[in-house]
Amino acid sequence: MRILFITSSRLGDAVISFSILEGIRLKFPFAKLTVVCGSEIVSLFKMFSNVEKIIPLSKRKYNYHWYLLWRKCVKTKWFAVYDLRSSLLSFFLETEQKNVLKGKKSFNLRALEQLSQMGFSSDIFPRVEPFFEEKKRTKALFGIDRYIALSPTAGSSKKCWPVEDFIRLGDWLKTIGFKLAIFYGKGDKERFAVKPFLNHHADALILGGGKDLSFISAALQKCSLFVGNDSGLMHLSAALGIPTVGMFGPSVAKLYAPRGEKAFFLEAPGKSGYGIMSLLSLEQVKEYLMIVFRDCGIDIGKEI
Template structure:
């Protein structure tokens, strides 16, 4: 009899990406199992190419938490061989399931990937995030990021302004990394971000020479962006879902951190690293903080420090290529 997995993932894109290693492990351990994903609207497209996908249930937040009764109504008529609840929802208790797991409370100093893997007892050997694409995503990526000089991918935006490194510093870093003595001399530059983030990124987009610019801001869904990132040589950007997308793609990924905890959300993978503000996370927030209106808190991260982190990561990536397999 065909097994069925109900995987209740996150509302936020970054957390949903970090959960995909756990999902991939379950799929690998249960060949042919039919998979139903429940997640927030922003993350839904991440799962469109999951193997043996039966359904994606999009959980938009509703008044009085009515999205949970809605999910129950859609799922209660079926027996689930495996139920994974990464939202600590009532579904853990009210749906009929064989094996069931749910996430616990956040643990101090434990990376989110390790915490998610711990749900099924794999915290000591956590499976890395993994996304799936279709032929249509790969074809679009080939058109948007055609063969040619290497591509430096940049994610200059974030979901709140306090996490955004100043655009002038991004431009200076791009100039250094793509200069004759940089890690990617003469590289093309791909700028990525959501459509609503375009005004924030426009100054940087316009500053890049047209013959080297690949403007992808607001033009891609998540799997298209992932496929484009796979064709790039290096990624640098603020702490965001896009950063986790780059890390999952396997390219060297440098995340820029300040007012977010890198110990929980640093990009995950052997070719990932962070550059962080000189002011530590625990001390960086002003007395009055509003994530909608407070400006950047990334001023204490210099271009020099970020460039050195990028060069160090690049040397590590080049060394990994030369290491015996």
């Protein structure tokens, strides 16, 4: 039984679709999946044992990439196609089931809307587990110390809590017994955004700049807590099962909040989706983190 799964090219949207992958695994435990995704996130789907093949999809002029994808898929008889890109591809393939996400406006959490349209239960959570080899590598890197994962970047600067506040948050976290691991994406823009943080916290573990996503996943799992802006790394952290706090301003938390058994979010002051991140005070974040520490059973030292 072969299933074609077409998902996003972007990290955050791809991780949101993990709920559908989990639903497929539960419903069709012996199915072999072919995943179509962006070339930069291929390593993400290598962590799924039921994924047989991964086809990177790079955008071409005049939607030519869809024709190239059709040529790669047309000779296979598919049991089902799950298309979260809302394309017409499944109508030109031999398949018993077509499940195409409709692009209708929704006021539900994005993951819940996908689960509903694809016919899965809303109580299915996204799940992913890093390779054992990557876990061994990160165990040697982190040792026995306790780390907090901080992610000061996002796809838009408007979605970012000021880096100066992340610096001061890092100072406070150190006083209560944690070390810092900083996570960020690839590219000069991301490196420039985190430079002030790294200049101040020179002892922080640096886990960014386009490292393999399976390694990043294993590194995130070594952290006691993730704190970051609304980003793909935030969604990945929640899917990995670690306590995750996402901070929201100009993006709508009720649509894009992290989803997991230990996922939390904090919104900047103002109307949802229009909040200004700089108005979210350090004290508000610290107070919220103390609640998360308590609810998740994370022990902290005494503040110096």
